[in-house]
Amino acid sequence: MRKEDCIFCKIANGEIPSKSLYEDNKFRVILDLGPATKGHALILPKEHYVNLYELPEDTAAEVMKLAKTMAIKMTGKLNADGFNLIQNNGEAAGQTVMHYHLHLIPRYKNDGQHILWKPGTVSSEELEEIQKQITE
Numbered sequence: 001m002r003k004e005d006c007i008f009c010k011i012a013n014g015e016i017p018s019k020s021l022y023e024d025n026k027f028r029v030i031l032d033l034g035p036a037t038k039g040h041a042l043i044l045p046k047e048h049y050v051n052l053y054e055l056p057e058d059t060a061a062e063v064m065k066l067a068k069t070m071a072i073k074m075t076g077k078l079n080a081d082g083f084n085l086i087q088n089n090g091e092a093a094g095q096t097v098m099h100y101h102l103h104l105i106p107r108y109k110n111d112g113q114h115i116l117w118k119p120g121t122v123s124s125e126e127l128e129e130i131q132k133q134i135t136e
């Protein structure tokens with residue numbers, strides 16, 4: 001299914017132009033318009049899934065395969081020093097466009113970006129409690 005008013009549905013399916021890096025029958029990879037670094041790109045499925053919670057398992061596997069191929073190609077062509085894969089799910093996690101997308105972010109020594117979190121602290125009792133909460 002594609003969603004009428006979804007900008008990424010339109011971009012993925014070629015109704016709105018974008019700077020495409022790759023396309024097949026299920027995905028398009030485009031350059032991000034607000035890049036974190038040179039070459040920041042997005043993998044977009046052509047079907048509309050809001051985020052990871054909706055993404056079918058086989059599509060999730062295909063996205064990760066494509067991410068690996070793109071990461072290797074982009075790292076070589078752009079002479080990058082590293083690579084981040086980032087994927088936000090839900091407003092609380094920073095998702096702003098509600099069509100699944102995986103960020104492909106080439107990294108360069110001293111690129112000035114900070115894709116980091118502030119490490120917290122946790123006791124071993126708390127870790128055990130969290131482990132139980134998730135696994136039981």
Ligand code: AMP
Pocket residue numbers: 007018030031032033034035087088094095096097098
């Ligand atoms: P997120 O915050 O994970 O939802 O990421 C949304 C990303 O989409 C941001 O990095 C934006 O810069 C990017 N973006 C939004 N609109 C467009 C567009 N029309 N073409 C390319 N990238 C876009």
Ligand code: ZN
Pocket residue numbers: 002003006007008009010047048049098099
């Ligand atoms: Zn969509």
